[in-house]
Amino acid sequence: MPSALPDGEPAPSDGSLPPSALSGIGDRPFGVYVHVPFCATRCGYCDFNTYTPGELGSSASPSSWLEGVRRELDLAASVLGDVPAASTVFVGGGTPSLLGASGLTDILHAVRNTLGIASNAEVTTESNPESTSPPFFAGLLEAGYTRVSLGMQSAVSNILRVLDRTHTPGRPVDAAREAFAAGFEHVNLDLIYGTPGERPVDLKASLDAVLDAGVDHVSAYALIVEEGTGLARRIKRGELPMPDDDVLASSYEMIDATLSSAGFDWYEVSNWARSAEARCRHNLLYWQGADWWGFGPGAHSHVGGVRFWNVKHPARYASVLAEGKSPAAGREILTAEDRRVERVLLELRLSEGLPLDVLDAEGRAEAHRAVADGLLEPLDSGRCVLTDHGRLLADAVVRRLLP
Numbered sequence: 001m002p003s004a005l006p007d008g009e010p011a012p013s014d015g016s017l018p019p020s021a022l023s024g025i026g027d028r029p030f031g032v033y034v035h036v037p038f039c040a041t042r043c044g045y046c047d048f049n050t051y052t053p054g055e056l057g058s059s060a061s062p063s064s065w066l067e068g069v070r071r072e073l074d075l076a077a078s079v080l081g082d083v084p085a086a087s088t089v090f091v092g093g094g095t096p097s098l099l100g101a102s103g104l105t106d107i108l109h110a111v112r113n114t115l116g117i118a119s120n121a122e123v124t125t126e127s128n129p130e131s132t133s134p135p136f137f138a139g140l141l142e143a144g145y146t147r148v149s150l151g152m153q154s155a156v157s158n159i160l161r162v163l164d165r166t167h168t169p170g171r172p173v174d175a176a177r178e179a180f181a182a183g184f185e186h187v188n189l190d191l192i193y194g195t196p197g198e199r200p201v202d203l204k205a206s207l208d209a210v211l212d213a214g215v216d217h218v219s220a221y222a223l224i225v226e227e228g229t230g231l232a233r234r235i236k237r238g239e240l241p242m243p244d245d246d247v248l249a250s251s252y253e254m255i256d257a258t259l260s261s262a263g264f265d266w267y268e269v270s271n272w273a274r275s276a277e278a279r280c281r282h283n284l285l286y287w288q289g290a291d292w293w294g295f296g297p298g299a300h301s302h303v304g305g306v307r308f309w310n311v312k313h314p315a316r317y318a319s320v321l322a323e324g325k326s327p328a329a330g331r332e333i334l335t336a337e338d339r340r341v342e343r344v345l346l347e348l349r350l351s352e353g354l355p356l357d358v359l360d361a362e363g364r365a366e367a368h369r370a371v372a373d374g375l376l377e378p379l380d381s382g383r384c385v386l387t388d389h390g391r392l393l394a395d396a397v398v399r400r401l402l403p
Helices: 062-080 096-114 134-143 157-163 171-182 200-213 230-236 245-261 281-287 314-322 336-347 361-372 388-392 394-401
Strands: 030-036 086-093 117-127 147-153 186-193 217-222 265-268 271-273 291-295 300-303 306-310 328-333
Touching (some): 030 096, 062 096, 086 096, 096 117, 134 171, 147 171, 147 200, 157 200, 171 200, 186 200, 186 245, 200 245, 245 271, 265 281, 281 291
Parallel strands (some): 030 086, 086 117, 117 147, 186 217
Antiparallel strands (some): 217 271, 300 306, 306 328
């Protein structure tokens, strides 16, 4: 959940949405995202809307935050009306596992008692390996969670130090095994590649650890240096080099080759799964432009072409809701062209690709040129699908298709 909020128009204080946004809402998948804004420490690369105890002081707490989430859930139920039960729930952060199994159980009960959760829903929580244990995973499973996403980033101690990660190198693998032993079928490990000083042998060690853990899903993201972070300041002072584009490309190719040979298939540029069932349905909901409501400070939502986002600070979030008002700080009503552009931005990243007819005439002509340049597969299927080389240049391909 990025810390910066976009520009937009004022959002109604009662949280109401235009009739056009609510039209057909029952015909589209609906997801719930819950943002937990708490972290024990701040990682040097992180630009998310999170707060350590020292940053919050006495202005907010997990209990005041949870009360705010409950109130926002009631608001959403009133605004949405007879919406189908959530097909996906994703608790992210921040560090949700700091709440413990009991706190995460409370979140799920609140969602279930207001909006409802479908019987076959995918229910995920992110977790820091250091704040998990066998009883923690057992408690999550009993509460109704079906999937766990663990922040690994690297298996090499000096890389973790550069990232200011506090977990020990072997803990994510142990945590994944504990989750499986508790009865979870779906476990994800997150990797970050391109950290200053990371060598091919370091990345190989991380990939070996991922495979040793036996997980069925892997997310791998190139390190992005965000302004205002500790990492950006260190690079500006010359303590660390800026991530190199060629190194990032080589690292991505190593990740893809290693995972592919181990039975994983890419289904989104930065995500691999062992089977269709192992794919993250909640993230697919984002990439395919479905509906979701984001609860918590700074959380973003999208319902029927209306995008809105909450105030950032946990204390402000709780106080606005206590006043009976929506916590939304602003919103944007997307035009037909806005939604078309978003489809290109998001769907092109998927292994199924983007329907060719979403592009305008100039974009379709550019798609044929991208095929000739080896960036897109042949267009015989009527879809734009990135080649292996095209995945390395996905953003550039998007720019070509949106002239």
